[in-house]
Amino acid sequence: MTELDDILVSGEFAAFREAYAPAVHPAGTTAVRETVRRRRRRTAVVTAAAAVLAVAIPVGANAALNRRPDPRPGPAQTATPSPSETTASPTPPPPTPSTASPTAAAPDGRITRSQLLAARIDLPTWPSYVPKTCTTARVRLDPEAGTPDSVPVLLGEPGYGDLDGDGAVETVVLVGCRTGEALVKQVVAFDRNAAGRITTIGRIVGTYDELGDITEFSVRDDGTIRVRVADIQPCCSTPEWSPQRQWRTYAWTGRRFTQTAGPTRFGVDPRLTDLTLTAGDLVVGPADAKGNRTATVTVTVVNKGPVDVPLLGFSDFYTIGEPAGGDLSRCRTVPSDGAEACVLDGLPTGKRKTYTFTFRYEPLEVDVRPALRVIHYDGQKRWWRDLKFKDNQVELHTAG
Numbered sequence: 001m002t003e004l005d006d007i008l009v010s011g012e013f014a015a016f017r018e019a020y021a022p023a024v025h026p027a028g029t030t031a032v033r034e035t036v037r038r039r040r041r042r043t044a045v046v047t048a049a050a051a052v053l054a055v056a057i058p059v060g061a062n063a064a065l066n067r068r069p070d071p072r073p074g075p076a077q078t079a080t081p082s083p084s085e086t087t088a089s090p091t092p093p094p095p096t097p098s099t100a101s102p103t104a105a106a107p108d109g110r111i112t113r114s115q116l117l118a119a120r121i122d123l124p125t126w127p128s129y130v131p132k133t134c135t136t137a138r139v140r141l142d143p144e145a146g147t148p149d150s151v152p153v154l155l156g157e158p159g160y161g162d163l164d165g166d167g168a169v170e171t172v173v174l175v176g177c178r179t180g181e182a183l184v185k186q187v188v189a190f191d192r193n194a195a196g197r198i199t200t201i202g203r204i205v206g207t208y209d210e211l212g213d214i215t216e217f218s219v220r221d222d223g224t225i226r227v228r229v230a231d232i233q234p235c236c237s238t239p240e241w242s243p244q245r246q247w248r249t250y251a252w253t254g255r256r257f258t259q260t261a262g263p264t265r266f267g268v269d270p271r272l273t274d275l276t277l278t279a280g281d282l283v284v285g286p287a288d289a290k291g292n293r294t295a296t297v298t299v300t301v302v303n304k305g306p307v308d309v310p311l312l313g314f315s316d317f318y319t320i321g322e323p324a325g326g327d328l329s330r331c332r333t334v335p336s337d338g339a340e341a342c343v344l345d346g347l348p349t350g351k352r353k354t355y356t357f358t359f360r361y362e363p364l365e366v367d368v369r370p371a372l373r374v375i376h377y378d379g380q381k382r383w384w385r386d387l388k389f390k391d392n393q394v395e396l397h398t399a400g
Contacts, residue, residue: 106168109168110160111158116141117141123175127184127206150177155173156173161221161223162223170201171189172187174188184208187203188200189202205257212243213243215230225257226247226249227247231244231266273305273307274304276392277373277394294359296326300354300355303351310378313336314357316371319369319370320361320362320396321361321362331343336375372393
């Protein structure tokens with residue numbers, strides 16, 4: 001034991017003896033020394049803890065004073081309960097049912113063809129040139145497109161899809177109204193209101209939007225409407241194969257339908273070419289013993305392009321007479337947009353050909369001058385319009 005230990009033990013022993021000697025018997029030197037050691041250890045622990053606190057408190061305080069507040073609001077923090085809190089918390093009661101009314105679902109706008117034909121519906125306006133019988137208010141649609149009356153008709157079957165994104169289906173139809181030999185058409189969208197009545201959403205597209213015809217449509221899964229349109233409507237003398245056709249896509253914008261995809265115009269028909277016909281005089285010969293005469297003419301055709309012509313056709317012979325020879329002796333008769341035509345050779349773009357035609361001259365008694373016309377035919381003997389049709393026909397000057 002060191003000298004310091006002896007001094008500490010002696011002092012502690014003296015204080016103990018003074019305080020407890022009158023009441024108890026001394027425990028002896030060994031017991032006293034053990035008590036002193038326990039006190040020394042406790043004193044050392046307390047002193048060390050106090051030193052740590054003395055250093056930590058000023059440092060923490062200084063850090064708190066120097067910290068700058070973050071001006072940006074952060075997300076709300078959710079405290080995570082400790083295991084004891086989680087197990088101690090009682091099971092929460094079931095939520096009380098809300099008394100507020102749930103949001104009403106959008107009405108079902110699926111309208112069958114028979115329902116459309118049975119109802120009185122409102123249509124978007126027709127162009128001003130259609131007959132007054134093409135009505136728009138409380139219309140009862142006609143089921144027959146071939147009716148001679150100029151009344152609105154339902155063409156084909158309806159289509160269905162969620163056009164406005166409200167989660168419910170709407171109905172799309174193609175309607176038309178006759179004007180002359182053709183139909184003015186429009187694609188229209190319908191829905192139902194909360195009372196179940198049929199309401200008109202609006203016109204998607206019509207033939208009077210610089211279009212000649214609308215033949216079909218389809219409603220896609222994303223609510224857009226694909227419409228097949230044409231530059232002209234086959235009727236009268238216009239054949240079924242003649243129109244240019246395109247698919248265009250339309251969508252609801254919240255206020256109206258607008259085109260979102262597909263071509264916006266037709267442009268020049270790439271299947272057509274530019275033929276030019278020129279002719280000399282129609283030379284009429286003298287009459288034979290029976291009074292019959294023949295007439296001969298030489299014609300030249302130029303294909304200015306841009307498309308090769310598989311077959312050249314010639315018509316309007318009725319203004320001169322029956323074909324009787326020359327290059328007409330090898331012609332093949334085919335239908336045309338007027339009377340029959342005589343089909344001869346093909347003519348590539350940029351090329352020209354000259355022909356001599358002979359007729360039994362039988363001029364018309366009415367005041368009609370003899371004429372000829374050239375026509376573009378394809379390999380299937382279908383006739384096509386010309387890019388510049390005015391120079392496809394010539395009036396013939398008679399000589400002799």
